Every structure is written in structure tokens, then in C-alpha cells.
Amino acid sequence: MAGLQSQDFARISATTFRPPDVRHDFEVAKLIDVSKCIGCKACQAACLEWNNLKEEVGINTGVYDNPHDLTPNTWTLMRFTEWDNPDTGNLEWLIRKDGCMHCADPGCLKACPAPGAIVQYNNGIVDFVSENCIGCGYCVKGCPFNIPRISQADNKAYKCTLCSDRVAVGQAPACAKACPTGAIVFGTKAAMIEHANGRITDLKSRGFANAGLYDPPGVGGTHVMYVLHHNDQPQLYANLPKDPVISPVVELWKGVTKYAGLAALGFAATFAFVHATIARRNEVSRAEDREAEHLIDEEAAHGRQGQ
Amino acid sequence: MVARDNDERTVRRSEERTTVDRTEGRVRVNHWVTAISLILLAFSGLALFHPSMFWLSSLFGGGSMTRMLHPWIGVVLMVSFAILFLQVLKHNFWNKRDTHWMRHVGDAMSGNEENLPEVGRYNAAQKLIFWTMTLVILVLFGSGIVIWYEYFGTSFTIDQQRVGHIVHALAAVAIMLVVIVHIYAAFYVRGTISSMTEGRVTGGWAFRHHRRWLREEAQKGVIDERQKPPPGRPRDLHPAE
């Protein structure tokens, strides 16, 4: 999405101001209905296709996940879990489309030290701006979902853009367009929540008592949401965190440490400068110069006796 | 006069003044490499520390260059400080006189050094700076490796790296405070800086601040440079005479 003015953004990384965000008309969201997904990976292929990315041919280690993790080129990845449901005795195949959640309160953006390397548009999409990215990897540690990947080739961070370029011209993301079962839908966040509620009612009527919407409040909600048949246990789905929050260590590091640190340094530098300028100098007197001569003569004589 | 081995004697008398050799050239070189690395690390680190200081990254050729260079300067610091550590360790062991001195540190700060016990080569505050620097540099190097994403991004878990970041940031603030105190003291106590620039201090300075050390050095004998003509200009050819 072309963000050409500060007003197009809700947040900009490493800036000392918050943009006015006056164009905050509506927020978008992508809803992934895990109960409808058949694991065909059309979305994963569409992502490579639209974003013109190439993934290396990998090695099979006995699971369907391919590649085995998100990479600088694989921004979305199907993660497969086989789960023995103890209540029903059924073997369930849980398939989750992993990728950036486009958090309302993004940990990546909070951690980033480079001005404008991570932005959040008025519509909620979180985007990385290569031009401003310095490749430090702070975003990787700020993210509660372990999403960003740094390319070894250019030392820039990459992740799902929620097809911000397509959304800017009124198109749905490529993955949503490609999905053959309608498991991925895209629209305003309000519409997606409504859509999800219909699905959840349906799932509950079919015995999935704990079906629900994954829109974690710990990160202010997300602009990529899941419908899960077992919303009480999101960890089942390849370790989707139950109550994700920005790590308290990161909050502390990017919060009070910075202000306390800057205050301490500013105070010490100012005090040292002022004191060194105005205080009585600690200077050697002429008397001390003379006394030094006596002492040297005395001690030198001692030294000779000691020979 | 019983001449001792010239190499051992450090007190020099010349026409104008008496000086005592205090810091050998090889130690001075390491001191300055360490000092410059510390300043560069402080500036490049601060650029990433807070947005209000990101402009410092232009001193290093932009954000990416700053991110790339900072840890390498850290490696230079680690090496030069390790050598400096070995060079001056023997003068920095703590003893009872240092504990006594520390109790009267207020007198030292207000310039009333008469009330303090005679000080050897380094006073207790200087030794404290030495040991704090040692500790904090080790912490910075350790945590710096943990957060060096380009090479060690996969060697540590993300949780370990998060802790590494906060430890590194706190230790960085600590070392910058120590550096400020260190530079301040060197300026405030007039006559100290020549110890690291020329390698020598005046007799009066040694008498005032490190009298025990001056005694020890004087006992080794005095190099008398008063009689010698200035090098390259034999006395009888000097135009003024």
C-alpha cells in the first residue's frame, strides 16, 4: 500500500511521535477458518506467485510442512499437526496457515530501532519497509508469534504484507483469492467477526463445543484471525500461543530502561561538565612542587643506602 | 654515585621541571585504542538505543552500517581491553589501605588529600574504575554476542536474546556512566592527562596524589637530564650562548 503521507499511518517505528491517524476509517482483517482448510497449500503457492518469491527445493523430513519454517521468502506456511482427541478418540488433522497476525499492538514495531522500517497503516496492516530496515533482528525478538525473518542476502526483514499492495487497490490478498474451499476470507474487521460468529455457531451445532474466534486481546486483537474448532487449546495448532502478549522483558527493555538510562546519562554528563567548569580546581601548588623535590632527594638517598 | 640500571629509574630532573614516568608507550597505545573504541561504541549504540539519537548513525555511514560495525568495534574493544587488563592488573590488587582510603573518599573529592593515607600507584577509586570496567566490558561482550543477530541469531533462543538485549542496554548505560566519571576525574585532577598523552607526570602531581608511589620511584634513583645538552644541538653551538 502506498503510504505517502504521515497521515496514512497509525504507527511508525522508532519515532518520537504518533501520527495523527485521521484517516482511520475502517480496519481490515483476514479470517482463516481452520475447520475448512484441507491443507492444499494453494495459498502458500499464491503468496510466492503474487510476491514473486522463489523458495529453495527442500528436504523431506517425514512431515508435510514444507519448508520446515517461515523463511525470508516463505511468508506463509501450512503447519500440520496430528492430534489424538482424547474425548472422541478421533485422530484430528489440524492444519494452520502460519504467518504474520498483523497485531493491533505490534511487538515488532515496538522493538524496531530504525525510524520508519516498520509501519502500521490506518487499516491495521503492519508492513516492513526495506529501504529503512537496518537488519538488526530486533523485530524477531519483539514479535510474540516468531514471524519476521532476516534475509542473509540483503540483511532486511521480511514477512507477510497482507498484500498491502493489493488491498490498496481494493483487492483481497492473493492467498484469500486462491483458497479453493473459502477457508480464507477478507474484508473489514467487523464483517470478518460477524462471518466468524456464523461459522462458530455452525461448528458448535456439530459438536465442537469449544469452537471460537482467535483474536487475542493481549496484543490488542489481530488483523489476521482464526476460527478454531478447539479455541480453548490454541497450542494444539502447532503451538499457536494461548494468550500472546509482547514479552514483559521487551516492554521493560523498550520502556523504562530507555527513559531511566537517558535521564541518568544526561544528568551525569551535565553535572560533570558544570562541576568541572566551576568547581575549585584540584591543582598542584608550588609548595607541593618544592616538597616533591625534597622528598625525591631524601628517598633517593635512602635508595642508595639500601644498595 | 651508585648508578642503577637506567631502565628502572623513572624520576627525571630536567632544567625546567621534575617528572616521573608513569605510563609506558605500549600501555598508552592500548589505553587509547580502548578509549576510542568505547566512544565509538557509545555513539553507535546510542543510535540504536533511542530514536532521538538515531541521527548518530550518520557518523557511521547510515543505520545498516552502524548495525554492522558496532559489534566489530566491540571485538576490537574486547581485545585491546584484555591486553590493557594484563598490563595493569599487577597495580590494581585491592589492599587494606584502599579500604581506608575509600572511607575518606569525601576528602579526596573535595581536594583535601592531606587527610588521606599516602597513596601508591593507583588510588582506591582508580582501582574501582578498573574493576568495574573489567566486569562491565565482560557483560557487554557476553550479552553483545547473544544479540549479534547476523552471526548468532540461531545460536540462542529468542527468550535468551530478549534477556541479552536488556542486559546489554543496562550494562551500556553503566559503562557510559563510568566513562563519564573517568573522563571527569582526569580533567578535574589537573596534571593527570599527561600521564596518558606523554606518559609522565610532574613531581608535584605525584607528591600530591600518589606520594607512596613517588617514594618508591625516587628510591630507584634519579635520572639527571640537567647537564646534558639538548639532543642534536651541542651546548657550545647554541646561538643564544
Ligand code: HEM
Ligand atoms: C564489548 C563488545 C560489544 C559487542 C559485541 C556489542 C554488540 C552489540 C550488538 C550486536 C548490538 C545490537 C545491534 C547490532 O546488531 O549492532 C548492540 C547494541 C547496543 N550496544 Fe553494544 N556491543 C558491545 C559493546 C558495547 C559498549 C561498550 C557499549 C556502550 C558504550 C554498547 C552499547 C550498545 C547500545 C546502547 C546498544 C543498543 C541497545 C538497545 O537497542 O537497547 N555496546 N551491541
Ligand code: SF4
Ligand atoms: S505477528 Fe509479529 S510480525 Fe506480525 S505484526 Fe504481530 S508482532 Fe509484528
Ligand code: SF4
Ligand atoms: S530488522 Fe526488524 S527491527 Fe531491525 S530495522 Fe529491520 S524491521 Fe526494524
